[in-house]
Amino acid sequence: MEGDEEPRESDRRAPGAEEAPPDGAGATTRTSGLPSLPAAGTGKNHRILFALLWLAVQATLIVTAGRRSDGAFGFRMFNESSTIKLALYRELERDPGGPRARVPVEGGVWIARASDGTNHRMSWYDRVPTPFWAFDQEMPASYGAAAQLERLQRALDDLATHVSAADDLETRRFVLDVTVRRNGREPVVHQLTSREREAWTPRRADGAP
Template sequence: MVDLPPRVRPWFAALFLGVQAALIVTAARRPDHAFGFQMFSESTVIRIRPFREVDDAFGIRLVPIDPSGTWVSKDAQGTALSFAWNDRIKRPELRIFDQWIFAGYGADAQLDRLRGALSDMASHLEGDTDTRRLVLEVDVKKNGGEPFVVRLESPYRWRRAVANGGAP
């Protein structure tokens, strides 16, 4: 335990209270509203629908990912590679697809976590030359209202010219 000199204690207390006040005042700016007070929790449910954006003989299109979170893609030599969302994403609420689930800390917090998971998954698809980026379409129902769709997209993984040997 730190034993501060008597002259420093008021300054330390003022600094501590100032930091706490700043955390409370800025809570609304954070997706999870950490350090904020919300009298009634948000009653939000979401449904996550995962897709891969691919560029193949049919053009650029969205291909649904199986509700189990697995898909098969090809590497540059045409060898089939298997990928699974659950290999990278460990939080249970981020791994349930195509069913309505409760968004524990509200829609903003859940969407923020999904953005992070999407970016992480897309950056760990070693060898996958089919998938340009991953896309999540998230159906959101806030407090029993009408559902609306939020589309989350990972950054592009590659450019077509690079993946197809320089072809435009």
């Protein structure tokens, strides 16, 4: 094997070969022949302060990551292998104060009676664009089931807030059934409900809310 042999004399005549650093010294040699930046000193203590501050902030964010549902800024990679499956419903109230009917919303799209008397086509995706969630299919719970439940609750409230009465006079509130399978365990259904839609808030005769 070539590696077993000593380098021969012809190898040693390589240009610059005689410049080999002394044994043992080369491992820590730095190219110090170049001009250096102005020498540091006590005037550079801001470096230490910045480093300590940086490390303190990072440590705090990491230690407190458990308090945030998505563990943001805590570097908790692949924290779960959970999945979620979403089913969206509308709660309708034909008569104020009457019983409510629960109507499934297929694929996040529904048609509702609008204030002008016509039917308007509405979609979850008008407010909550892809690629965050899809309906009626199992998908990975990115950043964990708790994070997804919290974000879905916010999304549901956002939807209820932004679907105007001009487009939908029927829906009282939205309901989302979230089937969570946490790390391969048996599925558990969480029911999320949106806030009541403002368009349905009873008003006094003088028009004040």
